[in-house]
Amino acid sequence: MKxxxxxxxxxxxxxxxxxxxxxxSLLPILSGIKIxxxxxxxxxxxxxxxxxxxxxxxxxxxxxxxxxxxxEGSVVVLSxxxxxxxxxxxxxxxxxxxxxxxxxxxxxxxxxxxxxxxxADYPTLPEIKVLHSIEVNLTSxxxxxxxxxxxxxxxxxxxxxxGVKMEFDNNKLICTATDSHRLSHREIQISYTxxxxxxxxxxxxxxxxxxxxxxxxxxxxxxxxxxxxxxSTENTILxxxxxxxxxxxxxxxxxxxxxxxxxxxxxxxxxxxxxxxVFSEEWKHNNxxxxxxxxxxxxxxxxxxxxxxxxxxxxxxxxxxxxxVNMTFDGRFLLDALKGIQEEQVTISFYxxxxxxxxxxxxxxxxxxxxxxxxS
Amino acid sequence: MKxxxxxxxxxxxxxxxxxxxxxxSLLPILSGIKIxxxxxxxxxxxxxxxxxxxxxxxxxxxxxxxxxxxxEGSVVVLSxxxxxxxxxxxxxxxxxxxxxxxxxxxxxxxxxxxxxxxxADYPTLPEIKVLHSIEVNLTSxxxxxxxxxxxxxxxxxxxxxxGVKMEFDNNKLICTATDSHRLSHREIQISYTxxxxxxxxxxxxxxxxxxxxxxxxxxxxxxxxxxxxxxSTENTILxxxxxxxxxxxxxxxxxxxxxxxxxxxxxxxxxxxxxxxVFSEEWKHNNxxxxxxxxxxxxxxxxxxxxxxxxxxxxxxxxxxxxxVNMTFDGRFLLDALKGIQEEQVTISFYxxxxxxxxxxxxxxxxxxxxxxxxS
Numbered sequence: 138m139k140x141x142x143x144x145x146x147x148x149x150x151x152x153x154x155x156x157x158x159x160x161x162s163l164l165p166i167l168s169g170i171k172i173x174x175x176x177x178x179x180x181x182x183x184x185x186x187x188x189x190x191x192x193x194x195x196x197x198x199x200x201x202x203x204x205x206x207x208x209e210g211s212v213v214v215l216s217x218x219x220x221x222x223x224x225x226x227x228x229x230x231x232x233x234x235x236x237x238x239x240x241x242x243x244x245x246x247x248x249x250x251x252x253x254x255x256x257a258d259y260p261t262l263p264e265i266k267v268l269h270s271i272e273v274n275l276t277s278x279x280x281x282x283x284x285x286x287x288x289x290x291x292x293x294x295x296x297x298x299x300g301v302k303m304e305f306d307n308n309k310l311i312c313t314a315t316d317s318h319r320l321s322h323r324e325i326q327i328s329y330t331x332x333x334x335x336x337x338x339x340x341x342x343x344x345x346x347x348x349x350x351x352x353x354x355x356x357x358x359x360x361x362x363x364x365x366x367x368x369s370t371e372n373t374i375l376x377x378x379x380x381x382x383x384x385x386x387x388x389x390x391x392x393x394x395x396x397x398x399x400x401x402x403x404x405x406x407x408x409x410x411x412x413x414x415v416f417s418e419e420w421k422h423n424n425x426x427x428x429x430x431x432x433x434x435x436x437x438x439x440x441x442x443x444x445x446x447x448x449x450x451x452x453x454x455x456x457x458x459x460x461x462v463n464m465t466f467d468g469r470f471l472l473d474a475l476k477g478i479q480e481e482q483v484t485i486s487f488y489x490x491x492x493x494x495x496x497x498x499x500x501x502x503x504x505x506x507x508x509x510x511x512x513s
Numbered sequence: 514m515k516x517x518x519x520x521x522x523x524x525x526x527x528x529x530x531x532x533x534x535x536x537x538s539l540l541p542i543l544s545g546i547k548i549x550x551x552x553x554x555x556x557x558x559x560x561x562x563x564x565x566x567x568x569x570x571x572x573x574x575x576x577x578x579x580x581x582x583x584x585e586g587s588v589v590v591l592s593x594x595x596x597x598x599x600x601x602x603x604x605x606x607x608x609x610x611x612x613x614x615x616x617x618x619x620x621x622x623x624x625x626x627x628x629x630x631x632x633a634d635y636p637t638l639p640e641i642k643v644l645h646s647i648e649v650n651l652t653s654x655x656x657x658x659x660x661x662x663x664x665x666x667x668x669x670x671x672x673x674x675x676g677v678k679m680e681f682d683n684n685k686l687i688c689t690a691t692d693s694h695r696l697s698h699r700e701i702q703i704s705y706t707x708x709x710x711x712x713x714x715x716x717x718x719x720x721x722x723x724x725x726x727x728x729x730x731x732x733x734x735x736x737x738x739x740x741x742x743x744x745s746t747e748n749t750i751l752x753x754x755x756x757x758x759x760x761x762x763x764x765x766x767x768x769x770x771x772x773x774x775x776x777x778x779x780x781x782x783x784x785x786x787x788x789x790x791v792f793s794e795e796w797k798h799n800n801x802x803x804x805x806x807x808x809x810x811x812x813x814x815x816x817x818x819x820x821x822x823x824x825x826x827x828x829x830x831x832x833x834x835x836x837x838v839n840m841t842f843d844g845r846f847l848l849d850a851l852k853g854i855q856e857e858q859v860t861i862s863f864y865x866x867x868x869x870x871x872x873x874x875x876x877x878x879x880x881x882x883x884x885x886x887x888x889s
Contacts, residue, residue: 445627
């Protein structure tokens with residue numbers, strides 16, 4: 138194997154793959170990156186037992202030659218030192234390997250040799266038997282994931298809740314995440330007319346999908362197979378396992394018929410809740426009290442016996458229903474939910490004592506955040 | 514106590530003091546910052562048992578009013594939550610305290626209360642009995658410290674070696690640091706005609722001195738008292754203890770009569786040694802081999818049995834003496850020493866097998882780095 142490549146491009150991709158390569162696996166080869174030089178470009182694969190990413194460098198990008206393949210072949214390089222070294226090398230590098238898996242990286246008078254491993258020993262990516270295939274704009278997909286992923290459960294007790302449920306139904310993609318204390322729900326329009334279908338995708342895989350550096354106009358093809366989901370763009374494929382098991386029916390959790398509904402300026406409210414979270418590390422639950430006073434003011438307060446108190450008042454833009462609200466929430470949950478809202482105004486609906494509150498953008502109903510109150 | 518202040522300025526200083534305030538001390542008050550509002554401005558003090566910094570906000574900076582003192586007084590605020598909170602508040606804040614040491618921080622409709630401590634319980638900064646007083650440009654002083662401080666000993670075994678020796682002698686300031694494997698020595702011209710005098714300053718205090726944000730033209734007054742050194746600029750005083758004990762006579766360690774002397778491009782050499790350090794975490798000593806080949810080339814090599822090897826060749830600009838050099842050094846020591854050199858060319862002198870090497874800027878003799886070789 139022998140090829141020359143622009144180091145700046147190459148290092149960026151190797152760094153991405155290094156982050157997901159497993160260094161705790163029983164299979165040492167998984168802490169490596171597979172490099173394959175082919176007539177039509179160089180292909181890199183890195184991953185761990187649940188997630189693989191395959192990246193292709195075509196010979197030319199926007200008419201500029203970025204790779205020249207002098208000899209086909211493949212090898213596996215342990216990623217840790219490979220990344221560190223690449224970052225310290227000039228832009229033009231030549232990478233080659235011999236029959237002994239010795240990998241030479243040359244740049245001018247700088248000659249580096251790393252011990253490699255046999256490419257044949259690297260796990261073979263599974264053959265895909267496609268069940269469903271969907272096309273989505275990558276930027277929209279990332280946004281939907283960002284708006285829901287924070288609500289997944291951090292506990293492994295109920296494995297299904299550690300992932301995001303992605304439901305493809307009647308020209309809609311519906312993402313849902315919940316840890317049973319809060320729920321995040323987001324829908325977008327897509328072109329999908331096949332049978333309704335849903336999968337649970339591990340949040341770790343979606344975090345990597347969010348990291349993918351691609352053009353904002355890129356289209357991602359979602360391919361669903363048995364136990365597996367693939368997200369493919371022009372030069373990248375992300376393979377992820379699916380979480381097996383049943384996802385709870387969350388639609389029934391979202392209440393109807395609010396007792397009180399208020400509309401506030403989103404940014405101002407985020408800043409206020411953020412300040413109220415200053416003492417959060419002192420508490421298991423970061424208790425933030427919300428009280429409506431004088432029918433027009435939302436009072437946000439926190440108290441920490443030993444340290445002090447924070448109190449601020451914000452004007453409510455609009456209030457509906459009764460104004461008898463005096464509830465306590467986990468401030469970080471409020472903050473996570475509010476940060477997903479891009480609209481200028483946010484609506485919070487209350488349903489009575491000890492019932493969850495629902496946060497949505499004003500008017501918009503395709504984004505719903507449900508938060509249970511804290512028993513205080 | 515009551516004053517209004519520009520929060521952006523105030524937060525920057527409180528953050529600086531928070532970093533040095535002690536949260537591990539037996540005296541809880543040392544994890545606080547003392548705030549004193551006086552007719553002529555607001556004074557903040559923070560520190561730990563070995564180091565205090567006192568910062569003054571005058572009423573006006575460059576003609577702009579930054580502080581308005583409404584009522585004199587003082588209080589101590591625990592710095593951790595104070596800093597976090599200030600960062601989340603708008604620019605105009607009012608700070609006040611009452612007889613119960615309750616500290617109110619107000620900004621518009623945002624009202625925050627932190628529990629404070631009695632200012633009278635904060636340690637009183639010592640009265641100074643000046644022994645020597647010297648004026649230096651702050652930027653020059655910082656440079657001298659940066660060029661030496663990395664060589665201090667990280668072990669507490671010989672306390673004197675954990676500090677930088679500062680020697681004031683015959684219009685010169687001479688800084689020296691050594692951990693007995695390497696030595697860093699730097700002299701600059703100053704105006705000082707009193708008796709020769711030297712002190713050992715803890716490296717932790719000098720690290721804080723390097724952090725001081727002041728104009729590059731600022732003058733620092735160095736005041737030496739018994740067991741103490743003060744660095745004062747217009748609005749800041751840094752108080753540090755001195756390290757007692759005798760500093761070794763290092764002048765005799767610097768050898769004369771080199772066997773080989775080479776001159777190289779500084780930046781190229783730094784990049785090469787940096788690459789050679791890629792495997793450094795695999796070794797206790799990061800062994801980098803330097804070999805002269807063909808009288809004109811310096812070969813830099815490292816080997817790590819399990820991982821691979823790095824080798825590169827760099828052209829020597831000038832060589833004097835015999836060219837029989839084949840030595841091994843700790844790569845990180847070489848790197849630290851070279852990074853202090855701002856000149857385009859660097860001179861390395863070798864004195865024979867197992868003798869230290871000396872690194873200096875070309876020609877310049879006021880900056881000397883001595884590095885012992887590694888027994889390989």
